[in-house]
Amino acid sequence: MHFELSADQKLLKETAASFAKRQSPLTRARELRVDPRGYSRELWATLGELGWLGLAFSEAHGGLGGSFVDLSIVLEELGATLVPEPLVPSVVLAGGVVAQLASRAQLEQHLAPMIAGQRTLALAHAERDGRYDPCWITARAERRGDSYRLDGEKVFVLGGHDADALIVVARTSGAAGDRDGLTAFVAPPDTPGVQVSPIATLDGRRAAHVKLDGAELPVSSRLGDEGAAGPALMLALDRAAAAACAEGVGVTRAVLEMTAEYLRTREQFGVKIGSFQALQHRAVDMFIETELVKSASIRAAIALDAGEPTEAAWAVSLAKAQLGVGGKYVVQQAIQLHGGVGITDEHDVGLYFKRMHALMSSFGDEAHHVARVARSPLFTAGL
Amino acid sequence: MDMSFSPEDAAFRRDAREFIARAMPPHLASKAAVDGHFEMSEIMEWHRVLFTKGWVAPAWPVEHGGPGLTATQRFILGEELALAGAPGLSPFGLSMVGPLLMQFGTEAQKRRFLPRILSGDEVWCQGYSEPNAGSDLASLRTRAEDDGRGNFVVNGQKTWTTYGQYADWIFCLVRTDASGKKQQGISFLLVDMKTPGVVVKPMLTIGGTPAFAETFFENVVVPKENLVGPLHGGWTVAKALLGHERTMIGGVGASLRALARVKRIARATTRGGAPLLDDPEIAAKIARLEVRLRSLEMANYRTLATAALGHAPGPESSILKIRGSEIQQDCFELAMELMGHDALSWHETEGAVPPLEAWVPSTYCYNRATTIYGGSNEIQKNIIAKLILGLS
C-alpha cells in the first residue's frame, strides 16, 4: 500500500499546476462567464497537445494509456483555478461512452479528433423525470430501415451548447429504469429534428437542453449493439462522478488556502480575525473535510483503475457522497468566514462556491450516492 | 498509488486473525461477541496471551522484546484485534511509559521496569490530570520536594486516573519548581502505588463501569532514582509522546466493528414486521455514517503508508483523533436510535434485550469520553489551527 506519486506523476502534477496558473488563472474563469462559449477552443487544442484529453484512454482507443489516478492529478490542479474547458463532460463522460462502444472507424471519426483537441463531445442522457437514475430514459429510438428516428427530451447536457457532436442515449426497447434496451448514437447538433437550447449553469458555465423531434440518424451513427449501451453509460457516469471529486479536491484545497489567508490578514476589534477561536475551529473543520474529500477521492480513483465493478461503484459513491457533505461544508463556511465580501460577485470565493455546487449536482448528488452505498452488496457483506 | 496489501502482509493478516480466534479463551470470546465491558483481570489475561505470542508490544524495538513487525504489520495486528473485539490492552505501560523510558530512562530504569511492563507483571497508570489541571495541564500543582536524603516527598491529587485502582505503578507529572514559567518546573516521576500515603478512590463512569479513580498523595516518599529525564524537564518528556505513531489513534477498526453492529441491529430489529434495514431512510442514515467512516479509513491508510515509509506523519494524520472519536460516538448514537425502546435497557439486567444490544447503552454513555480524553477535540483543534493553518 502506498499513495506516493511516481516521478512521472509528480511531473504531471507540477506541469498541470503551472499550466493552470499561467494559462488559466482564476481571472480567466471569471472573464469567460460572459462568453457565450464559456471556454476557448485554442486552450482546448493546447490541452490536446499536452496529451491530457487522451490521458486516461487506452492506447487501443487512441489515448496515452494512463490511469484514472493520472487523470485525477490533472483534474485536481485544473479544479484549483476553475479551468473552464469541458474536460469532464467531453472527455470522461461522452468520450467514455464512445470509447467503450465505438467501432474502430467510429473511434477514428469521433474520439481521435477530440483527443487531439480539435473537437468536443457532449453526452445527452439525463431526463428531467429520472433525476440521477442513469437508466431512467424514456427518449425513444425507432429503427426505420437504414436509420433510427429519435424522439424525447434531454436536460443539462453539459457542454452541449457548443459540442461538435452529441452522444445521445435513447431507448430502443424496454421501459424507463430498465438497464437493457438503451442505445447510444452520435448526433451532429445540426441534425434536423435536434434542437439544442443553450442554458447557463450556476457556475458560469454552459450546458444545453436538447429536444429530439423525429431526428433521423443513420444506422452507422449507432455506437455498439442495439440495446447494449447501459453498462457503458453507467461506467462513464461513475468515472465522471470520480472526476468531479478530483476536481472538487482542487476546489476545497484552494478555498481552504484562501480562507486561512483571509483569517491571517483581516482585522476586526484590533486583532486578526484568525485569533478568534470560533473561527479557528471552523477553519479546522474545513481542513478536516478537505482531507476527507481528498482521501475518498483517492480511493475512488484507485478502485476505478483496479476495475472490480462492485468495489469501484461503491468507492465512487463513497467519494461523491463525501464531496456532497464535505465539499459543501468547506465552501459554505468559506463564505461565512469572509463575511460580506464573500457575498459579492467580485470576490473569488463565490466562484468556488458555485463551482462546488455544480460538481455536487452533477453525476449524482449526495442523496443518490448515499442510496447507492446502502444498496451495494458491500453494505451488508460479512455481517 | 496502490491500495492493496502485499501478499506477505495479507498472509500476516490471516495469521493474526487465526491466532486471535484460536487464542482467545471462551469466556473472553463470549464477551467480545456482545462487546461487553472487560474487567481489568480479563484485560490482563489477554495481555498475557499476547505476551506469550510475542505480540503484546508491537511497536517496541526488538532489543526490548518487541516482535520486529513493520509499521504495516503493526497496523494490521491492531486492526484485527479491534475487529475481533478483543480486550483493549492498557496503553499506560505499553504505549506511554515504556516508550518514554526507552527514550529518557536510565539503564537501571529500563532494566527494572520494561520487562515487567511487557510481561504484564506490573500494571501502570497515568497521573497527569488534576482537579484544576485538565486541558491546561501545565498548571498542575501536585508538588515533589527534595527531602535532602535522596528522596522526593509528593503531595497533591491526581484525578481521572484510569486503572488507578488496579495499578502497581503510576507515572506522574509533578511540580518541582514553582518559580518560573509553568511548563518549566515540571518533572516526570515514577511512583510505586504501594508507597504509604498513596490513596486511591475508584469512581464509576457513566457507562456503569469501573475505569478510573482519584489518586491522593500525602507525604509520599519517592526515591530520586525514580525521576525520568532531567529535573524540571518533565514537560519535554511528556510531549515526546505526541510525535509517536498515529495509525491507531482514530479507532477506525473499532468503529468498523461498531458500524457492523449497527447494521446487524437494523437487520434484526423489526417495525411492523419489517426489518429496519429495509427502510431506505434508515439504510441511508447508516450509509451516511459509513461514508464518513470510510473516508476516515482512507485518511488512516494514507497515514499508515507515510509511516511505513518511515516519514513523519502528514497533515491528514492530525484529523484522525478528532473525526475518529466523533465517529466512534456516532456509531453508538445511531445504534441507540435504532434500538427504540431497547435503548432504555441497562446491562445490569441480563436478557432484557437481545444480546446484540445489551451493552450498547453503556458503551454509548462511556464513549462520550472519546472526544475528551487524550486531549479534548477542542484542544486538538486549537493545535491544528496554530500549527497547520497558522492561525493565532
Ligand SMILES: Cc1cc2nc3c(=O)[nH]c(=O)nc-3n(C[C@H](O)[C@H](O)[C@H](O)COP(=O)(O)OP(=O)(O)OC[C@H]3O[C@@H](n4cnc5c(N)ncnc54)[C@H](O)[C@@H]3O)c2cc1C
Ligand atoms: C475516561 C477518561 C479517562 C481518563 N484517563 C486519564 C488518565 O488515566 N490519566 C490522566 O492523567 N487523565 C485522564 N483523563 C483526563 C483527561 O485527559 C482530561 O479529562 C482532559 O484532558 C480534559 O481535562 P478536564 O477534564 O479537566 O476538562 P477541562 O480542561 O476543564 O475542559 C472542559 C471543557 O472545556 C474545553 N476547553 C478547555 N480548554 C479549552 C481551550 N483552551 N479552548 C477551547 N476549549 C477548551 C474542553 O475541551 C472541555 O470541553 C481521562 C479522562 C476521561 C474522560
